[in-house]
Amino acid sequence: MSTQLLKESRQWDTARRDKTDRMNSVSSLVNGNIIPSENITQVLEAVIRPGDRVVLEGNNQKQADFLSRALAQVDPEQVHDLHMLFPSISRPEHLDIFEDGIARRVDFAFSGPQAARVAQLVGDGTLDVGAIHTYLELYSRMFLDLTPRVALVAAVAADRQGNLYTGPNTEDTPTIAEATAFRSGIVIAQVNEIVDELPRVDVPAGWVDLVVEADSPFEVEPLFTRDPRKLTDVHVLLAMITLRGVYEKHQVTSLNHGVGLDTAAIELLLPTYGESLGLRGKICTHWALNPHPSLIPAIETGWVKKISAFGGEVGMSRYVAARPDIFATGIDGSLRSNRMAAQSAGLYAADMFVGSTLQVDALGNSSTVTAGRLSGFGGAPNLGSDSRGRRHPTPAWMDMAQGEGQLGIHRGKKLVVQIAETFNAGADPKFVEQLDAVAVGQKSGMSLAPVMVYGDDLTHLVSEEGVAYLYKTQSLDERRKAVAAIAGVTPIGRESRPEDVEQLRRDGVVAFPEDLGIDRAQANRNMLAAHSIESLVEWSGGLYEPPAKFRSW
Amino acid sequence: MSTQLLKESRQWDTARRDKTDRMNSVSSLVNGNIIPSENITQVLEAVIRPGDRVVLEGNNQKQADFLSRALAQVDPEQVHDLHMLFPSISRPEHLDIFEDGIARRVDFAFSGPQAARVAQLVGDGTLDVGAIHTYLELYSRMFLDLTPRVALVAAVAADRQGNLYTGPNTEDTPTIAEATAFRSGIVIAQVNEIVDELPRVDVPAGWVDLVVEADSPFEVEPLFTRDPRKLTDVHVLLAMITLRGVYEKHQVTSLNHGVGLDTAAIELLLPTYGESLGLRGKICTHWALNPHPSLIPAIETGWVKKISAFGGEVGMSRYVAARPDIFATGIDGSLRSNRMAAQSAGLYAADMFVGSTLQVDALGNSSTVTAGRLSGFGGAPNLGSDSRGRRHPTPAWMDMAQGEGQLGIHRGKKLVVQIAETFNAGADPKFVEQLDAVAVGQKSGMSLAPVMVYGDDLTHLVSEEGVAYLYKTQSLDERRKAVAAIAGVTPIGRESRPEDVEQLRRDGVVAFPEDLGIDRAQANRNMLAAHSIESLVEWSGGLYEPPAKFRSW
Missing domain, CATH: 3.40.1080.10 (Glutaconate Coenzyme A-transferase)
Known part of the structure; x- marks a missing residue:
């Protein structure tokens, strides 16, 4: 066949010409x-x-x-x-x-x-x-x-x-x-x-x-500032369970935290409870994270080696500028954040994602989309998913490998953790049979329900009842039972049969606080390294300058 | 507890001081x-x-x-x-x-x-x-x-x-x-x-x-230049099977190609065989790809809308500069490539990866690591893996969704395709029971065998015998049978039982050329849009300037 017959006769720089045309059309409106x-x-x-x-x-x-x-x-x-x-x-x-x-x-x-x-x-x-x-x-x-x-x-x-x-x-x-x-x-x-x-x-x-x-x-907007005053004893209990049942158990060094109160409680427990467990330097050294004010005490006590930031945080500029060994800063002294690089680091370089959700279904799918709200999930789907192209092993990641593998081949898995108190503030259960997102998606004509983190990517689900090690489950039925075992008195939890729960505990698929050496009665907000924004300012040596709406002194 | 007792007394700008020290030490060796x-x-x-x-x-x-x-x-x-x-x-x-x-x-x-x-x-x-x-x-x-x-x-x-x-x-x-x-x-x-x-x-x-x-x-190095002279009738057959059995079947619009001869054959079949199938404008419009010379005929005949490039290619600069509607170019007129952005696009924005390998095992795991060679895989593990954080549906991606989903929740999957002629040049089978990479990994003390693309990420395996639609398999046993069904007379292929193969064909898990409307006898290198580097230069209107080692005229 003839080359010339097939070739298109066309312009190949239409966008560039069009741009020139548009720019020319404003020449009288601009100064250079x-x-x-x-x-x-x-x-x-x-x-x-x-x-x-x-x-x-x-x-x-x-x-x-x-x-x-x-x-x-x-x-x-x-x-x-x-x-x-x-x-x-x-x-x-x-x-x-x-x-x-x-x-x-x-x-x-x-x-x-x-x-x-x-x-x-x-x-x-x-x-x-x-x-x-x-x-x-x-x-x-x-x-x-x-x-x-x-x-x-x-x-x-x-x-x-x-x-x-x-x-x-x-x-x-x-x-x-x-x-x-x-x-x-x-x-x-x-x-x-x-x-x-x-x-x-x-x-x-x-x-x-x-x-x-x-x-x-x-x-x-100061989106990443959580006021320690809002943290309750239940947040502290959730944080203790997660620290022992996940971070310590798997020796997680690199991670990303969502912006929930649960993870803020973890950040504030590192210098106290974490220290008492002898974990400093062993876990939580590398973070894909914005400059969370609630991480200041952990930074000041030497827990944190490096932070890769998606963005900045209002009020944290002077503090960050004074801590260039921790944060990426430029020749001007201030933070250089990079949402694309930090999201990529969260996907490929971090061993763990820990987030919060508004709803979790019976199989561990979770979403913050609820009736009448199409919220989107920002970085969570990326951060809260397994990076299947990853090829570098770490102890935490390899801990997720199940079985011997087939034909000599196995691989680890990213830890994807959701912390879900069984009931949302008010009284509606956070654990539900089906996500509201399914109906919202149908009503909006979406071909996919707006799921934040899929249940088959979730490795750990934590409630105030305990931890479900979902990565160990062998079937959808077992996964459902493991979710129910920590779902408390929600309708999902009431499905749970005691004999199943005991079997799951024996198999190490579920752990309760007592299995983790945690006394629920000890969980007290006094354990937090800071109890107020003012205390975070003090920890920072006055470098943290919270915006007015967080100032109460 | 006292804040002051816990705080570390340390310098927070050690790296910056150390840099100053190092830079000062060369002041007499540099001019500014x-x-x-x-x-x-x-x-x-x-x-x-x-x-x-x-x-x-x-x-x-x-x-x-x-x-x-x-x-x-x-x-x-x-x-x-x-x-x-x-x-x-x-x-x-x-x-x-x-x-x-x-x-x-x-x-x-x-x-x-x-x-x-x-x-x-x-x-x-x-x-x-x-x-x-x-x-x-x-x-x-x-x-x-x-x-x-x-x-x-x-x-x-x-x-x-x-x-x-x-x-x-x-x-x-x-x-x-x-x-x-x-x-x-x-x-x-x-x-x-x-x-x-x-x-x-x-x-x-x-x-x-x-x-x-x-x-x-x-x-x-001109790593992405494949000389059409090296393409055989078998490459053309593989390309025809892949085009009909994968590209056309799933209506794939966005994709990445590896650098193998098989994918070069596909690129050169688009303006001929692809055109005869009426596929122009329906498939292969958006590419995460270096400026492959073998894609010139498809570009010139209007198949390609956009290319996101990892890097450049020797000899392609003038051609790329003359096609800014297709390639990303700067105010200087030349290509701006970005390996990180294009890898990210290949992961999250492309529907399909198509690559080649040196070995594929009985479960579809593949690797280019063979005895005595620790080669690494560059972009293949990232490009050839399912992006589980992806939330935008396309027809091709949704085609991979199997079943109704649980609790109203389902998702698609990236198409990950390997093209594997049953035997490598010479006579060793490409289809093997276990990858050499397993032994190489053990010998090198690696905790993970160096796998390029995992079998459970692979959705399609293509040989000159046909296509195995691995995304449809329901068990490891069925996956093994589907791989064997297209493994020809390799040891793996000889395991295959005719009654299993017929069942797989009836279930649509395996398709042979005759099932796809392909006459093997028609597969001929005359179908390629270009048969030599010289012909590519002609297609480009003289803009492609191949390096000396590819010039034979």
């Missing part, structure tokens, strides 16, 4: 690469075209809120039917644009603060959901089949060339900028200020097309 | 941030200390060969017992340093060209292997528990501030530099030249401590 703040809406109307795929930083913590407010002001006659990519749907105007017709479709990872409204808009047919991703999955698709046409990001400062400085909340700004810039997309950055010289460069100028000074510094 | 080329060995002797963890780029394609040669020249009395991190052990001096005592321990991902010598040095006790990783796993650990003290990387050019330009082979240079720089490590870059102004910035100057002009341009 600087957008005068008052022109921002007009510029967005000119550079964004109907149907465009637009990523908005809508990040887990840091918000490009000047840009999101400006996007909500564009004329829907000019700009409509956008396909939005949001790592996090965090702010009201992130959804206003759907109600106004500016946007139509969304792919996202997390929508915690806006979860109820997302569900409502999906129900109304106002918003089409592509899929709810985990962060690393969404970034990955930006490099392949969801390449953005326009990116709207936030940084602390830009210099006049357009280099960006993010400060501690680097998060996913470089990732989004790279995915867009190298596909002839347009990258617009809001900055708190434009300066002559940056403390450091986080995103090179060549990746940034336009810079605009925001009317106020970008919003950033 | 520039190392005069002739001083390189002295500088390495001064900034690298015994026992350091050092990452050397030792990349899949691009080699910091000036720096590796200089490292091999340091005085082992001064610099010894290094812990090396190599994405790829590619060059002789990468191993000389172990023989000379300069280095002692290694963590790596790939060692193809040096596999025999690695096995030998391990056997001698000269080299301690930490683990053999997949690339993404090794980078992940650099951000957590294997943070480098010194990084030795390669770029095309630096400016006088120390910004780096990588050209198309960006690969993992920014990743390695970031992991090192923000942990107060020392980053040294060899460059082909130091210039006043860079075409673009791939690594900001703030991440680079010292720059040295190499005595010759860095080495880069």
Whole structure:
């Protein structure tokens, strides 16, 4: 056959030409690469075209809120039917644009603060959901089949060339900028200020097309701060069971913690209860974790060697800057976080994920999606899953290997732990036969129920009743029995037969506090290394500067 | 308890102080941030200390060969017992340093060209292997528990501030530099030249401590070029079976190909056989792939929408630069590759991995490690594994979901395909009862056998006999029978009983060419869209410039 007959006659640089065209259309509205703040809406109307795929930083913590407010002001006659990519749907105007017709479709990872409204808009047919991703999955698709046409990001400062400085909340700004810039997309950055010289460069100028000074510094939320005052004796009991029944038993050195109160209690028990068990230096040395204030006492007492951070945390900047042996910091002295690298570290380098959930079903599937709330799960699906491409063994990971393997071949497994008090505050059981997420998924027309962590990835389930070592179960029936054995007086727990429970204990599939050498009566919040935010400030030598809403003194 | 009693009295910036000390020690050997080329060995002797963890780029394609040669020249009395991190052990001096005592321990991902010598040095006790990783796993650990003290990387050019330009082979240079720089490590870059102004910035100057002009341009290997002349009728038959039995059946749009001849044949069949099946635009639109020359005809005939590249390919620069709608390119016009992002895309965004292997066992486990060769697997374990954190459905991925699920919960699975001709060239069977890798692992004292792709991740196995749909098998016994059914006259294949094979065909667990509408007699290399490198050059309109060793005209 003839080569020439088959070849397409086409242009191969349509995106680049289109970008030139768009950039030319704003030449009278900008000064070089600087957008005068008052022109921002007009510029967005000119550079964004109907149907465009637009990523908005809508990040887990840091918000490009000047840009999101400006996007909500564009004329829907000019700009409509956008396909939005949001790592996090965090702010009201992130959804206003759907109600106004500016946007139509969304792919996202997390929508915690806006979860109820997302569900409502999906129900109304106002918003089409592509899929709810985990962060690393969404970034990955930006490099392949969801390449953005326009990116709207936030940084602390830009210099006049357009280099960006993010400060501690680097998060996913470089990732989004790279995915867009190298596909002839347009990258617009809001900055708190434009300066002559940056403390450091986080995103090179060549990746940034336009810079605009925001009317106020970008919003950033202290999502990872847990007030020790909220920790109860039950949290302490859960933490003790998890420490002995999981961390100590498997000698876990590298891990990620979710943001629940249960894991905050563990962090605050390390310098006290953990120390009394002689575990310092033996467990919990390497963390994929944001700068949690509740980890300060463990850091100060020498438990922690390294932390790989997804983002920063409000109030922790001075503390982090003073602890460069622990945190990744730049030549400016401040944290360099990297959500993509830390998610990858959590997947491939950490031995364990420990999280919390709102519901867990009879087979150990868990979700924070409940009736009327499409929340998304952020990093949890990635962090709370087995990394099957992993090839480096560690003692904890190898501990999960069951049996001899077939044909000389075996492998370990990541520890995936959920801590689930049997009842949620109020009185509804956390252990349920079927997740609400199944009905929510059906109602929203999703082809997959929105599951946070799948039961077959879960290796350990912990309640105040004890630990279920699910990785040891040989069948779905046995897994169900192990879940029921620690489900207390929930309907699931009441299914449990005493003779089954005794068999599971003898087989080491379930352990109760007494099996782990824990006296329930000892579990007391006095055991925590800090009982208040003020105490965390003291532990930090005054370096931790909590935001006002956490100050009570 | 008292806060003060528990707190450690310690310095928190030891790495930063140590870096300052090391940098001060070379002040008389350098001009600002520039190392005069002739001083390189002295500088390495001064900034690298015994026992350091050092990452050397030792990349899949691009080699910091000036720096590796200089490292091999340091005085082992001064610099010894290094812990090396190599994405790829590619060059002789990468191993000389172990023989000379300069280095002692290694963590790596790939060692193809040096596999025999690695096995030998391990056997001698000269080299301690930490683990053999997949690339993404090794980078992940650099951000957590294997943070480098010194990084030795390669770029095309630096400016006088120390910004780096990588050209198309960006690969993992920014990743390695970031992991090192923000942990107060020392980053040294060899460059082909130091210039006043860079075409673009791939690594900001703030991440680079010292720059040295190499005595010759860095080495880069054309690892992804397959000469169509080497493709046989059997490769074409394998490609036809895979196209119809896997790609067409599951309507796979996003994928990654290994570097085998089998997948090269598939690439070259798309514009011919694929076109005749009416599949253009329906399959194979998005690729996580290096710029394979054998994909040029498919690109030119409009099959390919986007490619996310791990690295570049020698000779493909002008072609890639002329196709920015397909490839990620920068303001300089040339490819920006990113090994970490493309590996992540291959894990989370691609529906399918298709690879080749040297051995496959009776349960579908596969490995390219054979007797006397510790080769490592590069990206294959990551790309060839199910991404269990994935939450976005596609038709192909959902096709792998088996059964109704439990409690309303199900999920899809990544398609992981191995193409395995029943016999390797020569006469040894590729299908074996047990992998040689098991014995090699035991002999090398590894706690895990070096498996490339695990059988329980494998969804499809293809031989010239047919396709085994392993994702449909319900038990290990059924999986073994399905593997045997397509294993031809190998010892494994001879185990197969005709009545089992017929049952598997009826159940759709195995399909033979006749079941797929393929006439074996039609499989002919004349069906390939190109039969030579010269023909690929013609397809590219002269933009592809193959290196001399591939030129025969």
